[in-house]
Amino acid sequence: MKDIINVALVDDEALFIEGISLIFSNVDNINVITTANNGLEFLEYLDKKESSTPLDIAIIDIQMKPMDGFELVESIKDKYQDLKVIVLSSHYKSNIVGHMIKLGVSAFIPKNANKQLLVTSIESVHQSGIYFTESDKEMLIQYMNSGSKKISLSPIEELSGREIEVVKLICQENTNQEIAEKLFLSKRTIENHRQRILDKVGAKNTVGLVVYAIANQIHPLP
Structure with missing residues (x-):
C-alpha cells in the first residue's frame, strides 16, 4: 500500500483549484488537506496550523497577487x-525553471500536463x-550556461570517490535506505555522507545537489 501524501494547493484561480482537487479525489494516495488563493493566505495557514496531519507537499502557481510564487517559495524555504x-x-521557460530550482523547488510542472505526469511528480517528490x-x-x-545566471558551487575535486558515488545515486532518485543497500552501508552512514x-x-537540499551534479557532469543528460 502506498503512503498517503498530504498536499496543499495554492492558486488564484478558484476553478483550477476545484479541478485539481477533483482529480486528486480519485487518487487513493493523494490527499488535499488545504487550499489557498494566494501566497499570503497560505503562509497564514502554515503559521497557524494546529492539525497533527503533516503537510508533505505544496503545489503552487507563480502568477498570483499580492504575493507571487517566487516570493512564496522564498518564504517557505526560509x-x-x-x-x-x-x-x-x-x-x-528556462530562466523561470532554473531560478525556481535554484530556490529549492522540487519539481516544475506545466499547467497543460496530464493527470499521470502530475501524480508521478508528486509521488517522486514525496519519495526522493x-x-x-x-x-x-x-x-x-x-x-546554467546563460552567463550572469551561472550557478556557483564548489568544484568537483572537493568530493571523494564515495561521495560522488552517493551523489549519482541521489540523482537517480534513490532514497537513503536504497543507497545504503546498494553500497552495503548503514542508512545512518548515508545520511552523514x-x-x-x-x-x-x-x-x-537535494534539488541543489542535482543542480551541482548536472553542472559538473556527474549526472549528464542521456
Missing part, C-alpha cells in the same frame, strides 16, 4: 524547509525529494 514545493504553472523531466534538465543546462556533501558543495 521558514518551512522540510515542506517540499512543486510549481504548477503555465510560465514554463525531486522530479525532473528531460525538458527540465535541458532548461537547467540553458539556465549526504549532509557532508551538502556542506561541501554549498547546496541547501
Whole structure:
C-alpha cells in the first residue's frame, strides 16, 4: 500500500483549484488537506496550523497577487524547509525553471500536463525529494550556461570517490535506505555522507545537489 501524501494547493484561480482537487479525489494516495488563493493566505495557514496531519507537499502557481510564487517559495524555504514545493504553472521557460530550482523547488510542472505526469511528480517528490523531466534538465543546462545566471558551487575535486558515488545515486532518485543497500552501508552512514556533501558543495537540499551534479557532469543528460 502506498503512503498517503498530504498536499496543499495554492492558486488564484478558484476553478483550477476545484479541478485539481477533483482529480486528486480519485487518487487513493493523494490527499488535499488545504487550499489557498494566494501566497499570503497560505503562509497564514502554515503559521497557524494546529492539525497533527503533516503537510508533505505544496503545489503552487507563480502568477498570483499580492504575493507571487517566487516570493512564496522564498518564504517557505526560509521558514518551512522540510515542506517540499512543486510549481504548477503555465510560465514554463528556462530562466523561470532554473531560478525556481535554484530556490529549492522540487519539481516544475506545466499547467497543460496530464493527470499521470502530475501524480508521478508528486509521488517522486514525496519519495526522493525531486522530479525532473528531460525538458527540465535541458532548461537547467540553458539556465546554467546563460552567463550572469551561472550557478556557483564548489568544484568537483572537493568530493571523494564515495561521495560522488552517493551523489549519482541521489540523482537517480534513490532514497537513503536504497543507497545504503546498494553500497552495503548503514542508512545512518548515508545520511552523514549526504549532509557532508551538502556542506561541501554549498547546496541547501537535494534539488541543489542535482543542480551541482548536472553542472559538473556527474549526472549528464542521456
